[in-house]
Amino acid sequence: MEMVQVIFLTILVFFVIVTVHEWGHFYFAKRAGILVREFAIGFGPKLFSYTKNETRYTLRLLPIGGYVRMAGEDPEIVQIQPGQTIAVRLADEAVTYLYLDQLDSRKNVIRGEVEEIDIENELFVKLNVDGDVHRYAVHPQAMMVTKGQETQIAPKNRQFGSKTVGQRAMSIFAGPMMNFILAFVLFGVYIQMMGIPVENPTYVKVGEITAGMPASKVDLKPGDIIETVNGVSIGADSEKMIALILDSADKPMKWTVLRGDRRFEIEITPVRVEGAEGGKVGIVPELPTRTASIGETLRYSGKAMVSSTKTIFEGFRKLIFGEFKLDDLGGPVRTFEVTGKIAKQGIEKLTFWAAILSLYLGIFNLLPIPALDGSRLVFLGFEAVRGRPVDPNRESIVHFIGFAMLMLLMLAVTYNDILRLVKG
Known part of the structure; x- marks a missing residue:
């Protein structure tokens, strides 16, 4: 029974920390008017999902992170070209569904050849239906259906790139910011539980x-x-x-x-x-x-944030200057192992450890490493200085390379963690 409780608490710690981080991205993106397509906890195969208010909420198999997918960040929907035959469904004289395949099986639709279409700015489609050309307005929340998948269109004003530099920067920075807030709160909870000398x-x-x-x-x-x-x-x-x-x-x-x-x-x-x-x-x-007073709790929480931050940056310094060996590095497996051991020591120690993990995640994500939030903020900084954005294709290549390198490092440390566990 104790082992089940430890496993539950360990998973709960990671779930809370990752969820709070992604919720920061999600909340400020929605506040800026960006269409958030997916709010995912974990990576890999999908275990559970449901859709509400334009967003699909997904729980995935590997609890090692999460992501918020915003409209316009990546190529995301199939483009409809003039000359292509499609089917549309209308509601209140506006297109609410655009069907790209299995047209013969669609019911209560209008089928025709596309002469002109714009689903980003003017939101309309011109169809040649049996020789007659009709212009239909497209609803801003219309769904595009292909290969059994429904994808909501994203008008230009709902896309990430259409927002101001400040709005986009806040949507990115909000993830680490929420981790900092969570760490401060957890340090405060720990102080309330343990008291002060x-x-x-x-x-x-x-x-x-x-x-x-x-x-x-x-x-x-x-x-x-x-x-x-x-x-x-x-x-x-x-x-x-x-x-x-x-x-x-x-x-x-x-x-x-x-x-x-x-x-x-x-x-x-x-x-x-x-x-x-x-x-x-x-x-x-x-x-x-x-028992600590409210003022003392806030003060000691702040001190814990500062001292823990110094310790984390000291670890980064040792890593940069090669003072760490591969055996000293730990990936998700070792982090789960350590968290499980701390969970056995009581809820107080686990609360303190969760605060450190949340603070670490926030700081790590702000490092200017490609694919992390910090790198995206650097590109936005260049855009603010230059007055125009960096070529999206070049930025995507940088992030892809950075993500690949992070995954290789993750595989190396995870392999090392597993090998260490097997050897005991």
Whole structure:
């Protein structure tokens, strides 16, 4: 049952982080009037989908990301050419469906040869029907049907490229921005759950107890207060307690412990741990805490954002200057593995980890790497400076190459993760 809960929490963390990111793109694109064709969580084969208000919401098999597909970003619908025979269905004197194939099986339609068509600007189609030419208005939400697939047309004013540089930049930046907001909120939730240290504390209490270590084999529980160690009063000096433990490897120690109103003694023998100096008993000492106020929560959340950001950029620096080996890098498999281990430590630690993951995703996506949000913002910056957009074909090639390189790196680290798991 615990394993099922850990798996559920791990998947939930990734689902929330990715969904919040993509929702940022989605919300600001819709706000700018852009037609959002698909809101997808995951990649690969489709598991579930439904359509509402012009957008198809899709859940896909591989939970390693997501995307929001906006009209006009890529070639997306089959072009209808003059001389082509099609069928149209009308409602209130406007074309609501354009059929490109299986014309003989279509009912309640008008079939004819296209003489002229514009489904981006003027929204009309001229059909030669049995020698008579008719001009029909095309509804701005008309559907094009071919090979069993329905695709809504996208008038020019509903396409991504028709919007101002500011609107497009906001639609792109909103994804990372939502990750930053989520990280700030999660850090705040963590602080509310854990509290903040009491000023001028008078005691040290037991925090976590490591399974299999000496502390787990004696009458010791999280929340117990350590009063004395070998007759030495500890007070609030956790460093003094740690020093005494380090100096007592393989030597029995006597501790005085306070649990509520009950005071008792235990005997515990620190052991040596490979790779560490001195004795260890397997506890994490904690100072007393109190509930944080709203102001303190906001302040400490901000500090957590700053310190975590510095740590993330330090990791990027080491990667750029080759201070990492391939074995040090982790892909989705390792991230899932680490998240699962943290989920076993409790909801508090998982909340903190989720905040870091959300912050990392936001920062990573803003890097000027082709195919990421940061690269798209760079191209928009060039457009703002030059006064005209970069050639879409050249931009697409850059993003394609960047995406291919990212996928190769992802395959390499995923292979390494799987190999490491197999070898144990």
